[in-house]
Amino acid sequence: MPACGDRTLMQPLLQVRDLVVEFPTRRGTLRALDRVSFDIAPGEVLGVVGESGAGKSMTGAAIIGLLEPPGRVAGGSITLRGERIDNLPPREMRKVRGKRIGAIFQDPLTTLNPLYTVGHQLVETMRTHLAIDAAEARRRAVGWLEMVGIPAASERIDAYPHQFSGGMRQRVVIALALCAEPEMVVADEPTTALDVSIQAQVIALLKRLTREKGTSVMLITHDMGVIAETADRVAVMYAGRVAEIGPVRSVVKAAAHPYSAGLMASIPPLSHKVDQLPQIDGAMPRLNAIPQGCAYNPRCPHVFDRCKVERPELLQAPETRAACWLFDSDAPRERAHV
Amino acid sequence: MPAFILSRILQAIPVMLAVALIAFALFSFVGDPIATMLGQEFTPQQRDALVAALGLDQPVPVQFVRFIGNALQGEFGLSYRLSRPVADLIVERAPATLELALCASVVALAVGLPMGVYTGLYPRSLLSRAFLTFSLVGVSLPTFLIGILLILVFAVWLGWLPSFGRGDTVQLGWWSTGFLTASGWKALILPSVTLGLFQLTLIMRLVRSEMLEVLRSDYVKFARARGLRDRSINFGHALRNTLVPVITIVGLQLGSIIAFSIVTETVFQWPGMGLLFIQSVSSADIPVMAAYLLLIAAVFVTINLVVDLLYYAVDPRLRAGRGH
Structure with a gap:
């Protein structure tokens, strides 16, 4: 087994086995995911690619337990460090989200609550999951903003989301996803909504931070360039299955x-000109x-x-x-x- | 911020002037005040004297300017019907209407908002469906019918509550209040429910649809993905984002509660401004109608200003200081 490296020898952080997600509709049940299986090792970046509707985002949503109703996990299992998380009661699953599995969404313009300062949102997230007081949470929030490269973080902490550009907002989202120090992050198209010039910076930031913290990443994207640059392994999905x-x-x-x-x-290809792909x-x-x-x-x-x-x-x-x-x-x- | 308030006040001036013009026009186009005031038999001398006393011999623009000058001092002339200063009549009647409007709004908000939140959070529950059916009744039944039905049930059949009037009131300076006596409170219940029911169902439906929308938004999903507690997501993140449209509607509705309490006041013989207005209309009592028109316009303009200020309090995107 060449090229697979020593990752496969380690105990996987996340194990998805024969995951089935179904949507009951009036005209019968639709199978959005059909026996999807993969592992993510600690510290590993798994890229997930495929066309729209292939089930990439659905897989991510199932892992963080946020499938849109009426979608539901109808079979298989998801285990995090050997502990099943797909059948946890909502109250327990809430403690996994943010605390053990972070999430980054596609559009930074809509993922931040417009009515609260970024500091408030960071502090709220940290204080929900970590036993720290308000002053400590605020100190760490400034630290996180610095880490994700927000200039003048100690002033900008009291700014509202609309006062940041799209790229800066996605940096804030990354800080929010990582601030409770989760073991892995599900990043669902984290750069798709950004300017091309900003995409590379945001991906580099995500890669650097998760490597420093040893956080695993499930990187969902249809951008093969991003995958090639960032991922350790890649899963290609087609019609709700891993191809x-x-x-x-x-x-x-x-x-x-x-x-x-x-x-x-x-x-x-970049090396030569082609008339038709x-x-x-x-x-x-x-x-x-x-x-x-x-x-x-x-x-x-x-x-x-x-x-x-x-x-x-x-x-x-x-x-x-x-x-x-x-x-x-x-x-x-x-x-x-x- | 002060510049914003100032600009809104400046914008209100043309609105008030336009309404004043309409109110003023009532005098010229609805009936003949001289004939109304002098009755059936009068001499030409009496007529001329009254015309001169009322200033009706002067050119129209001068009359209009005088009308506005008087209105600014709270001087609206004498009521044709009651031969008393209109300002006194309004001051006498205003507390009844304002207390009724306040109670109706409190009922509408205190019941409508929680019902809206509940039906938004649990759209499939049986209770939500019951609320929605109930709200359909509230939206579709006309106010007078609701009032009459309530009187029939609670005043006639059960005999628990009075069917008309304000009960005993206590005079606090010029303000007569029904809040200090048991009979005053009892008298408030049926009219408040009647007047507030429509607003209640409106607020409930509005909050519900806004909640459903906000709960689908990315930032609520992201809040869930951050593992925040349900209470914080539902109230801190979702409900707060529904407040801007809700404040708009509640503000405008408060205006219409005050302005259109006419029907409710008539059904319950509530001695407020609405009843005064309807009685004035039936006897073509122009000064009272004109004053009422101006007063209601002023209420709406004020409420709109307050609503705009509340937006600023709720939504940071509207506050100045974009970027750095």
Whole structure:
């Protein structure tokens, strides 16, 4: 097992096993996540990529226990340091959120409460989770603002969110996510809403702070550039399932799953000019029309009979693990069809 | 901040002048005051004397300026119907209306706000559905019908509460209050509920829809993601963000409670300004109508100013000092 590194030897911080999330609707139950499994090691950055609707954000929401009703975890488990958190009562789960798993949302313009100063919001978060007094919380709040690179932090602590730019607000959001010193952070598209020039700074900040604190990150994004720069491993999601998971270099350079290979091929290369980028024909199926077998089979250039009948689990590919029958070592004959 | 207050006051001046013009026009277009005051039989001398005494022989703009000058000093002339100074009549009647309006607003807010919060937080609960059904009744039944039904049940059938009047009042200087006697309080209950019911259901529905909206907002989700306590999220983060629209509506509603207590005062024979106004309308008592019009305009202008100031208190985005 090359390239996977020693991370796999460590006890994972977060374990997601066969997670199923369902939405009951009038016309039957929709399966938004279908047996999603992955681990995050302590201090590791796991990138999660995929198209809109692939289930990236849904996975993040399920982990922090904030699925939009009527969505619910219908199967599988989520464990944090060996302790199940997917079935905790709301009161207990509240103590996990913020304290043990922080969250960063997409749009910093709307995630901060406009009526309170950033200092108030930091102090409130810290005092909810940590046994510290108001003066200490305020002192630490100034410290956090400094750490995330807000100039003149001791004055700006009493400023309201609207007095900050978008990039500065996302820095405040990062401070809020980290201020109770959680073991991991779910960052859901943390740079998507920002100016391109600001994105790199914010990602670098997130990377630096989480490395300093040893915080694990689940980095949800559709920006492969961000993933390539930041993540240790990457999970590619498709139609509510994990299509491929592996070390970031392997997935980018040598994706095994035909879908991730197509996804990577569609990233414009910087080295030479191309007239037209390769594209994957068709569109991701709707949740109520996911085909039998492998969800990708109608679009897959390597499709064969088995793909249309049986759903592949994550199988060992050369450098990664891919949910693709091409890598079924028990049935090597099938590869003859390729 | 003082500049803001000043600018709002300056804006209020044209509004008040326009209303004053309309009030003034009433004198010229609704009925003939001379005929009304002198009755059936009078000599031309008597007529001319009265015209001169009232200043009606002077050009219209001069009359208007005099009207405004008098109004500023609280001088609205004599009531045609009661032959008493209008200012005295209004001062006499105002406490009854203001106390009724205050009680109605307190009822509307104290009941409507918690009901709105509850139905916003638990939209699917049985109690919320009951509240919503009840609010539909409050919004759709006309005020006079509610008043009459309440009288029928609580005054006629049960005999618990009086059906009309203010009960015993106590005179505090020029202010007559019903707050100091048991019968005064009892007399306040039915009219306050009648007058406040519509506002109550309005506030409840408004708070509910605002809460539902705010609870879906990103900052409430983020507050949950930060693991804050429910109480802090629901009241500190969600409710406070609903306050700006709620203050607007409550302010305007307070104005209309005072202005349109006419129906309630008529049903309960409540000796307030509304009853005075309706009696004045039926006898074409122009000075009282004009004074009432101006007074209500002043109430609305004042309430609007207070509402604007409250925005500043609630929403930091409106306060000066953008960026650094």
